[in-house]
Amino acid sequence: xxxxxxxxxxxxxxxxxxxxxxxxxxxxxxxxxxxxxxxxxxxxxxxxxxxxxxxxxxxxxxxxxxxxxxxxxxxxxxxxxxxxxxxxxxxxxxxxxxxxxxxxxxxxxxxxxxxxxxxxxxxxxxxxxxxxxxxxxxxxxxxxxxxxxxxxxxxxxxxxxxxxxxxxxxxxxxxxxxxxxxxxxxxxxxxxxxxxxxxxxxxxxxxxxxxxxxxxxxxxxxxxxxxxxxxxxxxxxxxxxxxxxxxxxxxxxxxxxxxxxxxxxxxxxxxxxxxxxxxxxxxxxxxxxxxxxxxxxxxxxxxxxxxxxxxxxxxxxxxxxxxxxxxxxxxxxxxxxxxxxxxxxxxxxxxxxxxxxxxxxxxxxxxxxxxxxxxxxx
Numbered sequence: 001x002x003x004x005x006x007x008x009x010x011x012x013x014x015x016x017x018x019x020x021x022x023x024x025x026x027x028x029x030x031x032x033x034x035x036x037x038x039x040x041x042x043x044x045x046x047x048x049x050x051x052x053x054x055x056x057x058x059x060x061x062x063x064x065x066x067x068x069x070x071x072x073x074x075x076x077x078x079x080x081x082x083x084x085x086x087x088x089x090x091x092x093x094x095x096x097x098x099x100x101x102x103x104x105x106x107x108x109x110x111x112x113x114x115x116x117x118x119x120x121x122x123x124x125x126x127x128x129x130x131x132x133x134x135x136x137x138x139x140x141x142x143x144x145x146x147x148x149x150x151x152x153x154x155x156x157x158x159x160x161x162x163x164x165x166x167x168x169x170x171x172x173x174x175x176x177x178x179x180x181x182x183x184x185x186x187x188x189x190x191x192x193x194x195x196x197x198x199x200x201x202x203x204x205x206x207x208x209x210x211x212x213x214x215x216x217x218x219x220x221x222x223x224x225x226x227x228x229x230x231x232x233x234x235x236x237x238x239x240x241x242x243x244x245x246x247x248x249x250x251x252x253x254x255x256x257x258x259x260x261x262x263x264x265x266x267x268x269x270x271x272x273x274x275x276x277x278x279x280x281x282x283x284x285x286x287x288x289x290x291x292x293x294x295x296x297x298x299x300x301x302x303x304x305x306x307x308x309x310x311x312x313x314x315x316x317x318x319x320x321x322x323x324x325x326x327x328x329x330x331x332x333x334x335x336x337x338x339x340x341x342x343x344x345x346x347x348x349x350x351x352x353x354x355x356x357x358x359x360x361x362x363x364x365x366x367x368x369x370x371x372x373x374x375x376x377x378x
Contacts (some may be wrong), residue, residue, distance in 0.1 A: 198324035209311070210311035222321060232318045
């Protein structure tokens with residue numbers, strides 16, 4: 001409903017929308033200068049600072065007031081002039097140029113993901129960047145077919161969302177290009193329970209034998225992965241300066257969350273690493289340097305694939321060595337909090353997937369004990 005109040009010489013139009021939020025009001029004032037009218041639309045909305053804009057035509061002022069009030073209530077409007085001046089493409093390009101170089105570990109992934117967003121909605125002004133538009137593109141992502149001929153997983157879609165949200169938050173905190181993140185109201189896609197593929201005893205024996213026959217450095221790397229639960233890159237990039245044989249600890253400095261993590265170095269892993277240290281290259285601090293360039297880590301991908309074939313171990317990835325370590329710990333009765341600390345997880349949510357292994361193993365152990373010592377009812 002539109003109600004007009006005529007006040008001479010200023011025309012004030014107050015717009016009341018019966019469907020808008022309680023406490024909302026838009027007014028339009030007419031002023032004349034040298035006989036030419038101008039119309040200033042001003043919006044007062046409860047919980048928001050007033051916003052206004054001047055037009056030469058009254059119809060434009062009324063339209064702007066109506067659209068802007070709706071945009072504010074829906075979280076699509078930002079009063080800063082910067083948000084109206086810049087597009088999402090401007091934001092993404094600045095973020096890739098000025099911020100990403102300081103984030104070496106995620107540079108390639110974030111740059112690729114942000115480029116996708118730029119291709120999709122890069123021409124949209126930040127003031128018009130809405131929750132619904134981003135949600136629409138998120139749903140498009142979830143229907144995307146990857147190079148592996150599979151639909152993009154929820155986890156990967158969430159990573160695309162995280163990259164954009166991180167860039168938007170930077171523009172809010174550091175550049176003051178926006179006042180609010182339209183992604184704040186968007187829920188992450190539900191991800192299926194994490195994969196838990198671990199080596200059974202017979203598979204482990206076959207794989208270790210195969211690794212030793214294919215590449216003795218691979219054998220050491222796999223043993224370290226199984227005994228420490230370290231990630232692939234943490235093992236491949238391991239340096240002698242981070243190995244302490246006296247305290248029997250390895251300190252991983254190049255971690256996923258950029259925090260140092262120390263893990264005990266014991267058993268077969270320590271013995272093999274100690275032997276390996278006696279024939280280490282003096283021109284490199286890397287435990288596994290490349291033969292061609294000692295400043296670069298050895299690439300185990302091809303030897304690893306060959307070892308899996310030789311060992312006849314199927315559906316197994318390098319990261320599953322980490323799952324195997326965690327699974328062995330769980331089956332040995334190690335508390336979930338300790339497993340999380342060993343793996344470098346800040347919360348228990350990432351290790352809950354191993355809980356069932358712990359309870360299954362305990363049940364099996366108790367059942368076995370009862371069969372041997374308590375006996376069954378005859």
